[in-house]
Amino acid sequence: MNWRRVIYVALVVFVAAVLFRNISGTKPQPPPEPLFDQQMILREFKQLGHQAYTEGDYQPDSIYFPYDYTGDRGDEFYLTIKNKEGIATLKYVLKKNSSGELEYALKNRWQDVNLPPDRFESYRFEDNDWVNTNRL
Known part of the structure; x- marks a missing residue:
């Protein structure tokens, strides 16, 4: 038995396995789901x-x-929204719609409820823009 031939065959099999593994791993990945980041919600x-x-x-x-x-x-x-009668706080939840896209949906509405701003990253609406009041 020729040991060189065995080593060459083993080397070719190893290289082929590495190439095959890398080629099969390059399947196109679906793009990640678009997320509703804070800036998108603030703009909306x-x-x-x-x-x-x-x-x-x-x-x-x-x-x-x-x-x-x-x-x-x-x-x-x-x-939190306000008018001349008072304030209301709306709770929104992100969910997938029937077509599989993310959207936010109104879950609860509370009259005359203010949330403690120190427990959240909060933005206040001033001069037609959102201003962060407590960024970490």
Whole structure:
């Protein structure tokens, strides 16, 4: 038996296995799901014609994000709105719609409830823009 031939064959098999493994691992990965990051939500709720403000002539007051907010399915955020009668806090939850895309849905609405800003990353609506009041 020729040991050189055995070594060459083993080397060729090893190189082929490495190449095959790398080639099969390069399947195109689906793009990651777009997440609802805080900036997207702040931009959307900056528009005064948003549905949250139209019922009752409300104006934006504050947005609260939990410190562990990632913008993924199941995450929650809170919007406080005000008008001349008082304030209301809206709780939104991120979920997938029927086409599989992420969207936020109104889960709860509380009249005359203010959240403690120190327990959240909070933004206040001032001069037609959101201003962070307690960034970590």
